Amino acid sequence: MVKTDMLPQKAEILDITQETTNLNIKTFKVKFKDDDFQQKFNYKPGQFMMVTVYGLGEAPFGFASSPTNKDYFEFSVKEVGSVTKELHNKKIGDTIGIRGPFGNGFPVETTDGKNIIFIGGGIGLAPLRSLINYVLDDKNRDNYKRVQLLNAFRSPEDTLYCNDYNRWESTKNTNVRYTIDEPCEGWSKCVGYPHTLIEDKLEWDLPNTRFFTCGPPIMIKFVTNRLKDLGIKPSEIITTLEMKMSCGVGKCGRCNIGHYYVCKDGPVFTMKQLGEMPDEY
């Protein structure tokens, strides 16, 4: 059991990456100011942290980095509300507060020996990136069979994690595809919503495959329906949910869906689990 006093640990911003050309997503590379704490800090892909802007407030963000890296961790922030706006104003060297890790994380252990397909839409690629980098890490790559990625963005201006693409594409037995919503001059990759590409365009191996999808709710819905039509079991389609949160430890009361607390019982759920939960998210 973990004891918490709900207070954040101070962390330093090491680097800030401007992800999208329309300027609304930034990735922060941070480390705890206490070096011992940083070295001992561990988390699972799919878990999240509460980030404090001192004097203002706190908001939940999924880890966007792989825990295989011990020197720092990353999270991506889309500017939406007051905390994210202030985070976007932060500079390298500034201090923020971190609590966590929280939540269940992706079922990394039970995915051993399987094919993996990632379907990420927009900022939804952030939590998947933690698992992608974990799976494609040299130390772990042999635990999984074929790995395929479909990264979906609204337009070429909305692409995320461009610096990762070369590394992802050059990993053995790994296939990476990109798609945008509408045709666009200079774009030679896929065009169309992810669910329309699944059957014909992607040459996916469907049996013995586990699917991880994260993105706008409407994308998840269509992708899931398409996969179910193709005979994929809902228990093999895994996603992560977003909710308004304060405590991160299942107490403050706002992130529940029925008796499940997204912060504690989630944020990672299989489509089978979501089907069994009341429709309140």
Place this chain on the structure above:
Amino acid sequence: MMLKKINSSQFEKIFNKLKKEYNIAAPILHQKGKKELVEYSFIDDFKKIIWDKQPDTSPKNIIFPQNTFLGNDYNGNKEYDNNKKTIILGVRSCDLRAIKTLDQVFIEDEMYTDQNYKDMRDNTILVGLSCEKREETSFCDVLGIDAIESDNAPIYIFKEKDSFWIKVKEKEYEQLFIELPDGNKDEFEKLINKRRENFNESSFDLDIPVPLPEKEIFKSEIWKEMSEKCLSCGVCTYYCPTCYCFNFFWEGEGEESTKYKNWDSCMFSSYTVHASGHNPRDSKDKRYRNRIMHKFSYHPLNYEGLGCVGCGRCIDRCPVNLDIREALKLTEQFLVEKGGA
């Protein structure tokens, strides 16, 4: 077990002795505008204690203050480290059971303990008080709570006219009362039996499965009907002894700012709204459903026992007379009709 019987002046003497070593909180009268409310407060005058009326608020505000200072850094010093222990005097069965409910969430949870709440609780001695009659809006008996005595306090007071029986159930507290005159056990038994015989039952009866089946109840239309007149004022949650929703606030600027934990309410529309504007509980019926379901489905599923203690304060306080008993009755009816169909 140790049994003592004392009069008011003897009690006052022991109170005055205890207050040197302990902070003592008890229900006292507060004049609030035109209203008189009995609330738990820290006191040093025994005569102020109100024994014969259900306090308007529960002692929740003593162990889980409406505004709790947390600090700045994770290993910062705690404000209450050097405080004396707190005795909460005169806590009735319903409120004792409510504190148990908070303990389940904040201390006994298998994943996370709230260190702040635990420190507060470790620093608290609960002294129970036996009820002499049931309030009109109380339905603790329907929820299986014995208003006369509870196991959730190590020390229990039974008031009988001008006398106080003090039952000390745990050895470690016997020393506090050792010098007082003993009470006669047979006489005490008689008092309890008589009290039990004459105790008024609540006029409410209920037959629902616990935990309530969540997916089924979500289909019920009663929530729209029930919540139509709700003002989303949150009074029910603030008076509720088991409601514990909270939010964090920062005071000061930048890195030196300090963090506070404040009560929040699931009845507020802003409570669940995402930064994007999306709100999973965007209407009153969903919020009202969440409050009732938390107490009768989610809490029993996640922990043990109900999240409602039948104290009746929400019924008493609601400005538009929403009655939780009515919601439960309609739920019972809904399940019967569904089962029969």
